[in-house]
Amino acid sequence: xxLLEVTDLCAGYNAADVLHGVTFAVEQGGIxxxxxxxxxxxxxxxxxxxxxxxxxxxIRFDGRAIExxxxxxxxxxxVAHVPDGRGTFLDLTAEENLRIGAYTRKHRGEVARDLExxxxxxxxxxxxxxxxxxxxxxxxxxxxxxxxxxxxxxxxLLLDEPSFGLAPLVVQDIFGIMRxxxxxxxxxxxxxxxxxxxxxxxxxxxxxxxxxxxxxxGTTEAVRSDEAVRRAYLGY
Amino acid sequence: xxxxxxxVFSGLATGGIYASLAxxxxxxxxxxxHINFAQGEMAMFSTYLAWxxxxxxxxxxxxxxxxxLISFVAGVVIERIIIRPVxxxxxxxxxxxxxxxxxxxxxxxxxxxxxxxKTFPSPFPEQPLFxxxxxxxxxxxxxxxxxxxxxxxxxxxxxxxxxxxxRAVAQNPLSSRLVGIRVGWMLALGWGLAAAxxxxxxMLVAPVVYLEPNMMAGVxxxxxxxxxxxxxxxxxxxxxxxxxxxxLENLIGAYVIGTELKLTVALVLIxxxxxxxxxGMFGKVFVSRV
Numbered sequence: 001x002x003l004l005e006v007t008d009l010c011a012g013y014n015a016a017d018v019l020h021g022v023t024f025a026v027e028q029g030g031i032x033x034x035x036x037x038x039x040x041x042x043x044x045x046x047x048x049x050x051x052x053x054x055x056x057x058x059i060r061f062d063g064r065a066i067e068x069x070x071x072x073x074x075x076x077x078x079v080a081h082v083p084d085g086r087g088t089f090l091d092l093t094a095e096e097n098l099r100i101g102a103y104t105r106k107h108r109g110e111v112a113r114d115l116e117x118x119x120x121x122x123x124x125x126x127x128x129x130x131x132x133x134x135x136x137x138x139x140x141x142x143x144x145x146x147x148x149x150x151x152x153x154x155x156x157l158l159l160d161e162p163s164f165g166l167a168p169l170v171v172q173d174i175f176g177i178m179r180x181x182x183x184x185x186x187x188x189x190x191x192x193x194x195x196x197x198x199x200x201x202x203x204x205x206x207x208x209x210x211x212x213x214x215x216x217x218g219t220t221e222a223v224r225s226d227e228a229v230r231r232a233y234l235g236y
Numbered sequence: 237x238x239x240x241x242x243x244v245f246s247g248l249a250t251g252g253i254y255a256s257l258a259x260x261x262x263x264x265x266x267x268x269x270h271i272n273f274a275q276g277e278m279a280m281f282s283t284y285l286a287w288x289x290x291x292x293x294x295x296x297x298x299x300x301x302x303x304x305l306i307s308f309v310a311g312v313v314i315e316r317i318i319i320r321p322v323x324x325x326x327x328x329x330x331x332x333x334x335x336x337x338x339x340x341x342x343x344x345x346x347x348x349x350x351x352x353x354k355t356f357p358s359p360f361p362e363q364p365l366f367x368x369x370x371x372x373x374x375x376x377x378x379x380x381x382x383x384x385x386x387x388x389x390x391x392x393x394x395x396x397x398x399x400x401x402x403r404a405v406a407q408n409p410l411s412s413r414l415v416g417i418r419v420g421w422m423l424a425l426g427w428g429l430a431a432a433x434x435x436x437x438x439m440l441v442a443p444v445v446y447l448e449p450n451m452m453a454g455v456x457x458x459x460x461x462x463x464x465x466x467x468x469x470x471x472x473x474x475x476x477x478x479x480x481x482x483x484l485e486n487l488i489g490a491y492v493i494g495t496e497l498k499l500t501v502a503l504v505l506i507x508x509x510x511x512x513x514x515x516g517m518f519g520k521v522f523v524s525r526v
Contacts, residue, residue, distance in 0.1 A: 050414065075416035087411030089404050100404045103397065104416035152415060 003028045003188045004049070004061055004156055011048035011055035018044040020212045021057070026156065026205075031182055031189040033199035033220070035233055036209035042192040043084045045209070046158045049190070050074050050081045061156065076104050080154035084161065086145040090134030094125055097133050097144055101151030111151070118147040121177050139170035146174065150181065157181075157189045163198055171195075175202055196233035200224050208233070241370045243486040249375035250444070250458075251482020252382030256437040257459035258466070258474035259389070260430035266469050267406040267426050270330050274337035276456030278314075278431055279438035280449060281341045282307040284349050286439050287356055287447055296359045300439060304432045311431025315424040345449040356442035378440045385436055386475060389429070393471075402426060454499055458485065461505040467519020477517070481505065 002025035012018040018041045026032040036042050048055040051071040059067040066074050075081070080101075089097050098118060102111045119126035122143040128136060133144060142162055149157055162178070163171040179202055182189055193199035200206060206223040208216040216229060223229055230236060257275060264272045272278075282303050289299035318337065322330050360373035393399035405412045405422040412419055437459075438452065445451050462481040466473025481502065489498035515521045 052410070052413075071413040072416050072418050075414055081414045083411065083414060087408060087414060089407050089411065091407055092400075092403065096400055099397070100400055100412075100417075101415050103401055103404075148415070 001028070001063065002026060003030075004059075004190065006049065006060075007058040009045070009048055009055060009057035009059065011044055011053055011057075013044075013053060018212050019048060019055075022209070022212070022214055024207045024214060024217065026188050026190050029182070029186050029188055030205060031191060031203040033203035033206040034190070034192045034209055035196045035199060035206055035223075035229075036194075037232075038194070039211075040209040041212040042194075042209055043160055044212075046081060046083075046160050046190070046192055049158060050079060075152065078153070078155040079158065080149035080152040080156070081158040082145045082149045082160060082162065086141055088133050088141050088145055088148075090132070092133055093130050094133050094136065094140075094144055095129040097148050098125075098129075098151050101148035102153075105151075105153065114151055114153065118150055121150075121181065122147055139166050139174070142166060142170075142174055143177075146178070150185075150187075154187055157187050159189060159191045161192060161194060163193060163195045171198065178202065196229070200234075238369060239490075240487075243490050244483055245371040246375050247483035247486035248479055249371070249378045249482070250441070250485070251462075251479035252379050253437045253441045253455065253478075254458045254462045254481050255475045255478025256382055256385060256433050256440075257455060258462035258478045259386070259471055260433045260437070261459060261463050262466075262468065262471050262474040263426050263430045263433075265463075266471070267402070267409075267423055270327075270334070271460075271468075272430070273331070273334040273456075274341060275430065275434050276452030276459070277338045277341035277345075278307070278311070279434035279455075280452045281345055282310075282431070282435035283356065283438035283442045283447060283451075284345055286435075287349075287354065287442075290357060296357060300359070303439065304435050307435035308428040308432040311428035312424045314431070315427035316420075319427070320420065320424075342449050349449070351449055354447040356439070356447040358443040374443055381436065381440060385433060389433070389471075398425075454502075457499065457502045457506075458482070461502040461509075463516075464506055464509045465516055467516030469520055470516070470518035473516055473518035 004026040006025065007023050009019055009022045010017050022045060024032065034042050034045060047053050049059060051069055051074050055067060057067065058065065061077060061079060066077065089100060092100065098115055102114065105111055124140055125143055125147060128140060133141065136144060146162065162174060175198060178189065181187055191199055191203060200220045200223065203220050206217065206220050207214050208223065208229055216223060216226060257279065260275050261271060264270060285306060286299045286303040289302060290296060318333065322333050358374040360377035363373065364371065365373045365376055393403055401412070401417050402422050402425060405417060405419050409419045441455055442451065458481050459478065462477035463474045465480060466475070466477030485498055485501050488501050489495045493500070509516055
């Protein structure tokens, strides 16, 4: 059974729907990528999954219906969302940002251990732990955002455009670590990306979203070899 | 010189009260961008509560403690029941609700306790402590209690997970939801803390201004000035602003314009800050791109 199963999802802002009946799944321990151009509805899709906007349809997480649940309750089930714009608490220190990620966890020893573990993934954050998050570079802030999500000990990680606005080398770095996290911790990932090449390298399954509908889906190999996808999103 | 020092010290004592109330305003402003105009009246009502308990024979400090606790709970309840439904309403509607709260507390207090001025006891002795000539025991005690409240709040916000969560909510409510924080309850908790701090301020100022339903009108104005001088979104600024306004009020009242016109100091400060430096000393400057 898939960890996240979304069926016929419609969602949007105010009166207008952005998603029109989207169906997709994230396998247990898998990485699923959602590709699409600007305005295709990728961010909306993630927001709908974590209950940040009005939605219809069925969303099941680990067999449990979550389409009517509040955002904070979905997070408490183990869904960590790194939102559009990273959602960093700019006036808190880097370490406080990480601690707030572990807010729902009560075991202090485990949280302290996880903090150290996150620092082994991202040693840069350890150096800057007492610095105000707003003063970190874009790459460091993205590392911080991913780490904050990990501090929740999530079963599913929702990542909204982790490559956005970062230098290619930094992106390589972060994607490499994401692969390691997925392999070592068994965290499933739902990744939304404009950079299709990167996303397909990381994921095992992919869906292509166009104006709120899935127009193509399959394993990454299948999607990559599709003529139309290659022309539109990979550019060769 | 002696008179001057006396003015400064008593300014610090009332300044501490302004600082507490300003801090209560800032706590709510930070997380919701609203100024609770009823903060002063809530404090006044709390003080009446304490007065009733003391009159019923309860020892001062028990009444004090109970009042703080009850005010905290009342603050939480008010947020949940009255403020929550207008959470997403336009600013003017929210302001109307705050004004309504102000009027309700004021008139209910007048109705239950009448508008007759009452004396409110000070827990500190009549004679100055340590035989000093500059500061009365009540003033010294006020400063002490204010500092204790401020330190306790600082420790709470700085070192506890709950305090951290409340700071996070004030900064970024959406992101806070995503890590599982129940934002609505954090706002209610903020109201509770603000009401509790306000209650302390009310009980400390009542022996000086006497207990009556309008006793907080002036105090709230000074607190408002203090919060603005410090920067309306800066807790540290509010505290510093409170002490500054307290001292300034006394010195200008004593040496420049006379005590009758003291309240104008607050008004001049408010208008001055809004005109020349709306962000205050430590507030954030908001720049929007158009």
